[in-house]
Amino acid sequence: MSDNWLNKVNWTNDGLVPVIAQDAASGKVLMFAWMNREALKLTAEKGEAIYWSRSRKKLWHKGEESGHTQKVVEIRLDCDEDVVLLKVEQKGGIACHTGREHCFYQKLEKDQWKTTDPILKNPEEIYKR
Amino acid sequence: MSDNWLNKVNWTNDGLVPVIAQDAASGKVLMFAWMNREALKLTAEKGEAIYWSRSRKKLWHKGEESGHTQKVVEIRLDCDEDVVLLKVEQKGGIACHTGREHCFYQKLEKDQWKTTDPILKNPEEIYKR
Numbered sequence: 001m002s003d004n005w006l007n008k009v010n011w012t013n014d015g016l017v018p019v020i021a022q023d024a025a026s027g028k029v030l031m032f033a034w035m036n037r038e039a040l041k042l043t044a045e046k047g048e049a050i051y052w053s054r055s056r057k058k059l060w061h062k063g064e065e066s067g068h069t070q071k072v073v074e075i076r077l078d079c080d081e082d083v084v085l086l087k088v089e090q091k092g093g094i095a096c097h098t099g100r101e102h103c104f105y106q107k108l109e110k111d112q113w114k115t116t117d118p119i120l121k122n123p124e125e126i127y128k129r
Numbered sequence: 130m131s132d133n134w135l136n137k138v139n140w141t142n143d144g145l146v147p148v149i150a151q152d153a154a155s156g157k158v159l160m161f162a163w164m165n166r167e168a169l170k171l172t173a174e175k176g177e178a179i180y181w182s183r184s185r186k187k188l189w190h191k192g193e194e195s196g197h198t199q200k201v202v203e204i205r206l207d208c209d210e211d212v213v214l215l216k217v218e219q220k221g222g223i224a225c226h227t228g229r230e231h232c233f234y235q236k237l238e239k240d241q242w243k244t245t246d247p248i249l250k251n252p253e254e255i256y257k258r
Contacts, residue, residue, distance in 0.1 A: 027156025
């Protein structure tokens with residue numbers, strides 16, 4: 001597989017691209033993260049989401065600890081070629097480290113953020129390994 | 130309406146937050162942009178998406194030229210409180226400046242980006258005003 005397609009991505013000065021992960025079946029937006037060139041290449045090659053952890057400054061194979069991997073269904077690029085949309089099949093039905101289905105569980109109601117989604121599995125249970 | 134909810138957002142060093150705009154009805158991810166504090170405040174107050182244009186360095190009322198405004202249905206915040214998910218009703222059914230429904234119209238097939246979505250309206254027609 002040629003790497004030329006990676007050259008089309010407009011990487012930030014830090015060599016990253018923002019990535020939106022969306023559940024391919026439900027359409028739910030699961031999470032937002034970043035990839036560098038190697039992460040995007042590996043994601044395409046392995047068919048599982050591999051991000052770049054900006055805090056840990058290393059590749060982050062999503063689900064490496066929790067088992068909640070993301071199987072890649074589609075990889076999309078936007079009009080400015082600087083944002084990636086990843087459609088995935090979310091293993092375990094949990095994308096968020098809080099044990100929720102997705103990360104966007106806080107909804108603005110009037111002037112308050114309200115938690116709308118239940119914890120499906122206790123994080124202590126998820127990360128006990 | 131109190132502004133306290135804006136303090137919960139973890140703004141970048143540049144005072145911005147990444148925003149994912151999603152069609153509230155279809156679930157399609159329409160576009161990705163940025164907001165500063167004022168943009169998010171105005172978005173909530175006016176019920177229409179107002180972004181911060183990083184290239185033009187000014188507030189950008191989405192649709193101000195094209196008429197393709199975005200009516201706010203929901204504003205959500207992620208677990209780290211540093212990404213906003215905006216569920217919207219897309220006026221005109223066109224979110225992308227290329228005249229397409231959404232910006233993510235390039236799909237990776239093997240090692241090539243393929244355009245999957247048709248141009249619904251000629252951009253020259255959209256921006257002629």
